[in-house]
Amino acid sequence: MERAELPSPLQASRLAPVRSLLRAMIVPIMSVIVALAIGAVIISLSGANPLVAYSALFEGGLGSGRAIGRTLEKATPLIFGGLAVSLAFKCGLFNIGAQGQLLLGAIFAAFIGFSLQGLPAVVHIPLALLVGAIMGALWAAIAGTLKALTGAHEVITTIMLNFVAFNLTDWLSDGPWKDRSPGNIVARTPAVAPEARLPDIAGVPLGMILAVLAAIAVWWLIWRTTIGFELRTVGQNASAARYAGISVRRMTVLAMVASGFLAGLGGAVETLGVVGRFQPGFNVGLGFQAITIALLARTNPIAVIPASLLIGVMQAGASRMQFNSGVASEIIDVIQAIILFFVAADSIIRWILRLRAEEGERVTLSSGWGS
Amino acid sequence: MTVEPEIVLEARNITKRFPGVVANENVSLKLYRGEVLALLGENGAGKTTLMNILYGLYHQDSGEVLIRGEPVRISSPSESIKRGIGMVHQHFMLVPVFTVAENIILGAETSKGPFLDLKVARQRIRELSRQYHLDVDPDAYVKDLSVGQQQRVEIIKALYRNADILILDEPTAVLTPQETEELFAIIRSLTARGASVIFISHKLKEALAIADRIVVLRRGRVVGETTPREATERSLAEMMVGRSVMLEVEKGEAHPGAPVLTLENVTVLDDRGQQVVNGVSLEVHAGEILGIAGVQGNGQTELVEAITGLRPVHSGRVRINGRDVTNASPRRISEIGCVHVPEDRQEDGLVLTYSVADNLVLNIYYAPPFAHGVVRDDRAILNHANRLIERYDVRTPSPLTLVSALSGGNKQKVIIARELSREGRLLIAAQPTRGIDVGSIEFIHQQIIAERDRGAAVLLVSAELDEIMALSDRIAVMYHGRIVATMPAARATREELGLLMAGAQPSNVVQEPATDGHAPVSVQRRGV
Numbered sequence: 001m002e003r004a005e006l007p008s009p010l011q012a013s014r015l016a017p018v019r020s021l022l023r024a025m026i027v028p029i030m031s032v033i034v035a036l037a038i039g040a041v042i043i044s045l046s047g048a049n050p051l052v053a054y055s056a057l058f059e060g061g062l063g064s065g066r067a068i069g070r071t072l073e074k075a076t077p078l079i080f081g082g083l084a085v086s087l088a089f090k091c092g093l094f095n096i097g098a099q100g101q102l103l104l105g106a107i108f109a110a111f112i113g114f115s116l117q118g119l120p121a122v123v124h125i126p127l128a129l130l131v132g133a134i135m136g137a138l139w140a141a142i143a144g145t146l147k148a149l150t151g152a153h154e155v156i157t158t159i160m161l162n163f164v165a166f167n168l169t170d171w172l173s174d175g176p177w178k179d180r181s182p183g184n185i186v187a188r189t190p191a192v193a194p195e196a197r198l199p200d201i202a203g204v205p206l207g208m209i210l211a212v213l214a215a216i217a218v219w220w221l222i223w224r225t226t227i228g229f230e231l232r233t234v235g236q237n238a239s240a241a242r243y244a245g246i247s248v249r250r251m252t253v254l255a256m257v258a259s260g261f262l263a264g265l266g267g268a269v270e271t272l273g274v275v276g277r278f279q280p281g282f283n284v285g286l287g288f289q290a291i292t293i294a295l296l297a298r299t300n301p302i303a304v305i306p307a308s309l310l311i312g313v314m315q316a317g318a319s320r321m322q323f324n325s326g327v328a329s330e331i332i333d334v335i336q337a338i339i340l341f342f343v344a345a346d347s348i349i350r351w352i353l354r355l356r357a358e359e360g361e362r363v364t365l366s367s368g369w370g371s
Numbered sequence: 372m373t374v375e376p377e378i379v380l381e382a383r384n385i386t387k388r389f390p391g392v393v394a395n396e397n398v399s400l401k402l403y404r405g406e407v408l409a410l411l412g413e414n415g416a417g418k419t420t421l422m423n424i425l426y427g428l429y430h431q432d433s434g435e436v437l438i439r440g441e442p443v444r445i446s447s448p449s450e451s452i453k454r455g456i457g458m459v460h461q462h463f464m465l466v467p468v469f470t471v472a473e474n475i476i477l478g479a480e481t482s483k484g485p486f487l488d489l490k491v492a493r494q495r496i497r498e499l500s501r502q503y504h505l506d507v508d509p510d511a512y513v514k515d516l517s518v519g520q521q522q523r524v525e526i527i528k529a530l531y532r533n534a535d536i537l538i539l540d541e542p543t544a545v546l547t548p549q550e551t552e553e554l555f556a557i558i559r560s561l562t563a564r565g566a567s568v569i570f571i572s573h574k575l576k577e578a579l580a581i582a583d584r585i586v587v588l589r590r591g592r593v594v595g596e597t598t599p600r601e602a603t604e605r606s607l608a609e610m611m612v613g614r615s616v617m618l619e620v621e622k623g624e625a626h627p628g629a630p631v632l633t634l635e636n637v638t639v640l641d642d643r644g645q646q647v648v649n650g651v652s653l654e655v656h657a658g659e660i661l662g663i664a665g666v667q668g669n670g671q672t673e674l675v676e677a678i679t680g681l682r683p684v685h686s687g688r689v690r691i692n693g694r695d696v697t698n699a700s701p702r703r704i705s706e707i708g709c710v711h712v713p714e715d716r717q718e719d720g721l722v723l724t725y726s727v728a729d730n731l732v733l734n735i736y737y738a739p740p741f742a743h744g745v746v747r748d749d750r751a752i753l754n755h756a757n758r759l760i761e762r763y764d765v766r767t768p769s770p771l772t773l774v775s776a777l778s779g780g781n782k783q784k785v786i787i788a789r790e791l792s793r794e795g796r797l798l799i800a801a802q803p804t805r806g807i808d809v810g811s812i813e814f815i816h817q818q819i820i821a822e823r824d825r826g827a828a829v830l831l832v833s834a835e836l837d838e839i840m841a842l843s844d845r846i847a848v849m850y851h852g853r854i855v856a857t858m859p860a861a862r863a864t865r866e867e868l869g870l871l872m873a874g875a876q877p878s879n880v881v882q883e884p885a886t887d888g889h890a891p892v893s894v895q896r897r898g899v
């Protein structure tokens with residue numbers, strides 16, 4: 001039986017959104033708890049004290065103003081990435097390519113940031129963000145178009161496009177867009193103009209504010225607009241979507257474009273808000289963490305925020321943990337992987353079923369009718 | 372003195388609640404050895420729920436189940452299978468890409484070390500197949516079988532597990548009359564060997580033909596028990612619905628106007644690229660109902676899909692209201708005024724994970740009052756839903772209930788409500804009353820006639836000859852992708868239609884001796 005979607009204004013009774021929200025939260029919360037417990041076992045096996053390690057971890061992520069700042073910094077691109085993956089999921093698409101789209105967004109935002117000088121911030125920032133987002137959207141549009149026209153599966157094409165993006169950005173940052181300032185020998189672009197750097201607004205990084213606004217916008221798009229309805233209908237039942245007059249192809253391209261736009265925006269925010277330039281290696285892993293976050297949030301755009309903050313805390317506190325308890329910070333990756341394993345267990349199985357169904361063979365165990 | 376026959380399965384005071392509904396209330400039921408028990412009831416009466424409880428898919432809130440006199444707590448189907456209960460669901464549960472043999476042994480594998488031992492299984496399947504005249508090839512792929520054959524696979528699956536209590540939930544809804552006859556023969560040979568069968572159907576004739584006893588449910592309660600000897604279709608219908616039901620449709624004279632749908636030499640290919648509609652030309656006029664009669668699988672499905680834009684028109688022209696809509700998009704065709712009750716409701720007509728309200732605007736969500744620009748108006752959508760639920764008597768706890776929780780017939784009513792309320796110029800209704808109870812059939816038939824009288828052109832495709840004859844003003848018979856005859860309904864007879872549907876030449880028809888009105892030849896068709 002299909003599991004019910006997350007609460008929509010038009011689903012279940014008035015109380016049901018609350019109830020189904022609680023029910024939807026059980027698996028993610030349990031996953032995190034179990035993952036932390038397994039992590040604790042691994043830490044004690046390595047001879048350290050898990051309590052010391054974890055308290056250092058959370059202190060490093062939440063213990064001070066600076067720690068919280070670091071957490072927000074880490075969480076911001078994750079929110080964009082999580083939204084990107086979630087949105088594509090709603091349309092039945094598995095965008096593994098958030099990583100590549102993010103890289104493109106990051107490097108093009110850097111390009112706009114360093115190549116234009118003397119623009120006022122109110123022009124420079126939006127321009128750089130927009131160009132980054134659009135490049136992410138275009139990158140994703142390739143996979144979307146291939147899927148719509150030839151049926152090429154987006155999982156395969158986006159993985160391949162990730163490799164292309166890695167190499168393309170490596171080359172750009174070590175070639176045409178390389179930082180030629182004296183003394184620099186590494187592959188990186190020049191620093192962006194100060195006017196292109198994202199400021200803090202009332203002490204909160206602008207990037208974080210944009211991320212929260214993006215989450216609200218995606219929620220609104222999905223649940224409150226006809227476009228969202230079309231997107232979800234294609235994701236839930238493509239043949240009913242066709243019957244309803246919705247173009248499955250157009251929605252496939254549109255969903256990928258919107259997803260890539262968000263990922264690209266995430267990359268741009270990372271460049272303009274944190275790194276200040278593009279440097280290969282700085283953004284690696286974000287696109288994949290985005291998948292963990294989307295699944296942890298059960299593809300709910302609002303839930304993407306706390307999920308990203310949780311992962312952000314772990315990343316921000318990892319070095320403090322290593323310093324205080326001697327536990328290698330890689331344990332964080334292990335814990336994240338375990339979280340992913342638990343939240344994805346049922347999603348992955350359903351996903352595999354769907355993948356096969358798209359290859360022409362229907363694996364939904366039914367061919368009758370009714371009931 | 373006769374010996375009381377053995378009770379093989381008994382439900383005692385079963386109650387089952389779902390959010391907002393009592394699906395079964397104090398239901399008690401006995402099944403004797405060697406009998407066929409027909410279970411009748413309106414859509415949503417609780418038949419499927421009760422069967423799912425007996426089969427262990429659901430658990431009752433209170434009451435008990437006894438198998439051969441012994442109280443049992445069945446918590447899963449695998450347990451009920453062990454106790455000899457088999458169930459063929461309203462919705463089949465086969466894996467299309469597996470062979471028949473693989474499907475049958477799924478979950479009951481015989482093995483040699485780590486390897487499947489299909490040989491023994493094949494052998495047993497052949498034996499069962501021979502014993503009950505089931506005629507199924509163990510090595511065929513399920514996706515290549517017709518619905519009737521798939522159903523037999525489900526039956527063999529139960530027999531393979533030594534079931535001697537068989538639950539059949541609306542097994543005939545998707546069968547041709549010929550296949551139904553074959554199923555009845557299978558049921559009789561099963562009961563002759565001491566098996567017991569529970570048979571659910573909305574076709575009262577069938578219950579009268581096959582059952583030893585008939586039990587009627589209404590709104591979750593048992594409201595009566597009878598036998599085919601004492602009952603008539605009329606009395607059964609009354610018992611089900613609680614009022615008298617008109618089994619014949621009353622309709623006035625048609626006043627046909629200008630043609631609304633015009634097909635010129637339309638050919639259509641199926642999924643495998645074979646031409647299944649071969650040059651169909653026809654006209655449907657405003658204010659008339661044209662019924663397409665035909666054994667399922669003669670191209671009707673593909674023809675409807677081609678008209679509504681869901682399948683390419685290979686050659687020929689489709690015009691609606693004089694406008695050429697050949698290969699136009701489904702949206703455009705819908706906006707020109709074509710409303711469509713699709714044949715496959717789970718696949719095309721509904722999104723099961725959406726609420727009833729969302730499904731009631733599935734294809735009109737973008738237009739006012741349901742949306743302003745791109746922003747949905749939830750209040751308007753909800754009002755619309757409340758109106759239609761009331762008007763079309765959809766049994767749902769609330770407009771916000773997910774459609775997947777509705778009974779089979781009520782799902783169909785959601786589609787009927789959505790499409791008929793759109794007041795299109797052209798109504799295309801494919802199997803509109805499949806799985807619908809007699810009371811609601813009466814209502815839906817009245818609504819279709821009201822559409823006609825309002826001036827809509829109606830193209831009705833139905834596998835039920837009774838429905839075609841009752842509603843149509845003109846009847847076209849489709850055979851092997853062609854319209855082989857078109858006639859005014861007033862002049863059509865069951866016998867003649869039956870012969871034409873079976874491929875008789877129109878000219879010979881009159882001379883042919885009359886048969887029982889069913890198509891005597893079954894035609895191979897692709898799976899649904």
Ligand SMILES: Nc1ncnc2c1ncn2[C@@H]1O[C@H](COP(=O)(O)OP(=O)(O)OP(=O)(O)O)[C@@H](O)[C@H]1O
Binds near residue numbers: 412416
């Ligand atoms: N899984 C479920 N969740 C919630 N409600 C359900 C569920 N299954 C059935 N119901 C409700 O229980 C009632 C009985 O449904 P059931 O499917 O047993 O009817 P039925 O007699 O088989 O009808 P039909 O002839 O239309 O198939 C209906 O009101 C239905 O909405």
Ligand SMILES: [Mg+2]
Binds near residue numbers: 420461
């Ligand atoms: Mg049912």
